[in-house]
Amino acid sequence: xxxLNLILAGVFSTVAASFGGLLLAGHAQLxxxxxxxxxxxxxxxxxxxxxxxxxxxQVYLQLGCVACHTQQVRPAxxxxxxxxxxxxxxxxxxxxxxxSQVALGNRRIGPDLANYGARxxxxxxxxxHLSAPAAGSAMPAFPSLFNQxxxxxxxxxxxxxxxxxxxxxxxxxxxxxEAKLKQ
Amino acid sequence: xxxxxxxxxxxxxxxxxxxxxxxxxxxxSRVDASVASPVKFFFASALLWLxxxxxxxxxxxxxxxxxxxxNCCEYLTFGRLDAIQRNVFFYGWASxxxxxxxxxxxxxxxxxxxxxxxxxxxxxLIWNLALTVGIASVLLDSQNAFxxxxxxxxxxxxxxxxxxxxxxxxxxxxxxxPTGQVFVSQWYIxxxxxxxxxxxxxxxxxxxxxxxxxxxxxxxxxxxxxxxxLLWLGASALAAVYYFLPKELETTLTGYYLSTVGFWxxxxxxxxxxxxxxxxxxxxxxxxxxxxxxxxMLLIPLTxxxxxxxxxxxxxxxxxxxxNNTTLRFVAFGLVAxxxxxALQIVFSARSLNALVRFTSFAAGQQQLLTYAFxxxxxxxxxxxxxxxxxxxxxxxxxxxxxxxxxxxxxVVGSVAGSLxxxxxxxxxxxxxxxxxxTMHPQEALLSSACAVLFLIxxxxxxxxxxxxxxxxxxxTEEARQA
Numbered sequence: 001x002x003x004l005n006l007i008l009a010g011v012f013s014t015v016a017a018s019f020g021g022l023l024l025a026g027h028a029q030l031x032x033x034x035x036x037x038x039x040x041x042x043x044x045x046x047x048x049x050x051x052x053x054x055x056x057x058q059v060y061l062q063l064g065c066v067a068c069h070t071q072q073v074r075p076a077x078x079x080x081x082x083x084x085x086x087x088x089x090x091x092x093x094x095x096x097x098x099x100s101q102v103a104l105g106n107r108r109i110g111p112d113l114a115n116y117g118a119r120x121x122x123x124x125x126x127x128x129h130l131s132a133p134a135a136g137s138a139m140p141a142f143p144s145l146f147n148q149x150x151x152x153x154x155x156x157x158x159x160x161x162x163x164x165x166x167x168x169x170x171x172x173x174x175x176x177x178e179a180k181l182k183q
Numbered sequence: 184x185x186x187x188x189x190x191x192x193x194x195x196x197x198x199x200x201x202x203x204x205x206x207x208x209x210x211x212s213r214v215d216a217s218v219a220s221p222v223k224f225f226f227a228s229a230l231l232w233l234x235x236x237x238x239x240x241x242x243x244x245x246x247x248x249x250x251x252x253x254n255c256c257e258y259l260t261f262g263r264l265d266a267i268q269r270n271v272f273f274y275g276w277a278s279x280x281x282x283x284x285x286x287x288x289x290x291x292x293x294x295x296x297x298x299x300x301x302x303x304x305x306x307x308l309i310w311n312l313a314l315t316v317g318i319a320s321v322l323l324d325s326q327n328a329f330x331x332x333x334x335x336x337x338x339x340x341x342x343x344x345x346x347x348x349x350x351x352x353x354x355x356x357x358x359x360x361p362t363g364q365v366f367v368s369q370w371y372i373x374x375x376x377x378x379x380x381x382x383x384x385x386x387x388x389x390x391x392x393x394x395x396x397x398x399x400x401x402x403x404x405x406x407x408x409x410x411x412x413l414l415w416l417g418a419s420a421l422a423a424v425y426y427f428l429p430k431e432l433e434t435t436l437t438g439y440y441l442s443t444v445g446f447w448x449x450x451x452x453x454x455x456x457x458x459x460x461x462x463x464x465x466x467x468x469x470x471x472x473x474x475x476x477x478x479x480m481l482l483i484p485l486t487x488x489x490x491x492x493x494x495x496x497x498x499x500x501x502x503x504x505x506x507n508n509t510t511l512r513f514v515a516f517g518l519v520a521x522x523x524x525x526a527l528q529i530v531f532s533a534r535s536l537n538a539l540v541r542f543t544s545f546a547a548g549q550q551q552l553l554t555y556a557f558x559x560x561x562x563x564x565x566x567x568x569x570x571x572x573x574x575x576x577x578x579x580x581x582x583x584x585x586x587x588x589x590x591x592x593x594x595v596v597g598s599v600a601g602s603l604x605x606x607x608x609x610x611x612x613x614x615x616x617x618x619x620x621x622t623m624h625p626q627e628a629l630l631s632s633a634c635a636v637l638f639l640i641x642x643x644x645x646x647x648x649x650x651x652x653x654x655x656x657x658x659x660t661e662e663a664r665q666a
Contacts, residue, residue: 018454064262074463096397103328108542140250144257
């Protein structure tokens with residue numbers, strides 16, 4: 001163990017081993033994953049994001065929403081996400097193939113948002129939550145996403161509208177070849 | 184503690200490495216004088232970043248139970264400040280301090296007089312500048328969605344170059360060492376210093392520069408995070424423990440012959456443990472299982488470090504002597520925390536347990552156990568040993584040392600215990616299908632706020648003491664450098 005080259009070669013090998021065994025092998029398996037129809041000849045999923053939702057993703061990242069919210073539904077045997085109503089099926093890799101930067105998240109100070117678009121009833125409900133979250137919630141208000149109208153009511157501005165469009169686009173309620181919805 | 188009497192040399196602190204300088208203060212050796220400038224720079228930078236991080240930690244902790252706190256403008260939203268606090272802590276405090284610590288350890292163990300230390304200092308300047316620019320960008324513009332990769336990708340190049348300048352030089356020092364004997368600390372430092380830039384570069388490429396497909400980004404990120412935590416932070420701190428423990432106890436390590444195996448098994452398995460933090464995520468099951476197996480295999484390096492450290496401490500009233508030694512009080516605290524952290528990581532890589540606690544504050548508590556209770560406390564202990572040897576001065580205030588230890592120790596015990604406890608109870612409540620809003624406890628946020636304030640107090644105490652010492656820019660350092 002007195003040889004610098006031996007130590008360096010050894011450390012390089014250990015890094016190469018985990019890099020190859022996990023990352024390259026994972027890339028070999030999922031690197032070419034794309035959209036797929038739920039059944040033969042059906043529309044491709046995940047659906048293409050509307051342009052406003054792509055802008056909204058930038059707002060989501062800017063505000064650091066990923067610090068408190070995840071976007072992944074775990075299978076029933078590996079967590080209580082489905083029982084909590086956060087998704088109708090587990091998330092699969094294909095759900096994320098269109099996302100330029102995946103915001104899976106690591107901490108839930110707020111609920112999971114992977115299927116939020118299917119849960120939220122309307123734009124107005126999302127806007128109300130962003131401008132004035134429920135009392136007792138750890139979520140702060142985001143007044144910078146709103147303009148105040150003459151009657152004192154709040155209307156989402158350009159960034160607010162984009163973020164709402166993004167949140168509405170968060171849906172994982174379609175069948176995927178790997179995770180078919182129970183009928 | 185042995186630092187009580189400010190006017191006499193504290194007993195049992197060990198002699199400085201190498202022979203004394205011919206002129207000026209006999210307390211600064213040639214080796215220490217050669218490396219003083221860059222190491223002082225890194226420690227001073229680290230301390231400033233630590234203070235910033237501590238203030239931000241108080242703000243973010245308060246925001247969790249008072250969401251309206253400082254919500255006046257969008258720049259101070261929780262998501263932004265949380266990201267900044269994390270980056271300041273890991274890249275500002277921990278990395279600066281460990282680069283400086285590693286530099287000193289390699290020079291001391293190799294008995295090598297550092298030439299051209301200004302190159303390492305230049306690396307440190309670039310590093311701190313890059314971090315400042317990155318943080319400003321997160322504050323005013325946007326951030327990336329991955330922990331410790333939030334900074335804009337352009338900053339990564341500056342970090343990489345800075346690290347080569349600041350940490351490549353220790354490697355050069357090692358190559359040119361006068362002594363042939365290689366001690367285990369040197370392996371850990373070399374390993375850590377080569378893993379970080381390689382892993383960081385590959386991760387930046389695969390996540391930010393040429394993003395890989397979908398969830399693979401999360402896989403790459405988990406690989407990066409575990410390498411960063413265990414093989415950069417953890418390995419560097421282990422190097423310090425392996426140095427200070429036998430030195431201050433004036434004994435040899437129990438089972439030293441096992442430390443080679445401990446080193447190689449840690450570096451072999453730690454890189455594979457990333458997927459153990461992705462259990463239930465949409466990555467292939469075989470990858471998740473590989474992570475679990477690797478996490479369980481960490482039992483081998485854990486057993487070996489336990490034999491080395493606890494075996495040494497249990498001889499000749501080692502625990503008592505450690506408690507009464509400033510450096511070892513922090514270092515012993517740290518190595519106990521390390522053992523607990525790895526043990527928890529092993530146990531909670533089991534799928535059923537992980538299912539309960541994932542995404543709760545339990546994981547945050549585990550991380551804090553490793554990064555603060557272990558790494559940061561070891562850095563503090565090392566600083567108490569090293570800084571006097573670089574400045575030729577003594578710590579100005581013994582009271583501040585006590586305040587520093589007790590404040591930080593109580594804070595981290597409270598914070599970690601609270602995170603683990605409340606995380607576990609939240610996980611159990613969620614598993615019992617309670618609505619999410621009812622599973623959060625306000626006491627948790629209050630406890631973490633109180634601990635954040637205690638951390639700040641402890642860090643201010645340490646900073647006052649350290650800057651007090653550093654600013655008595657002793658003429659003895661200058662004379663020693665001219666010798």
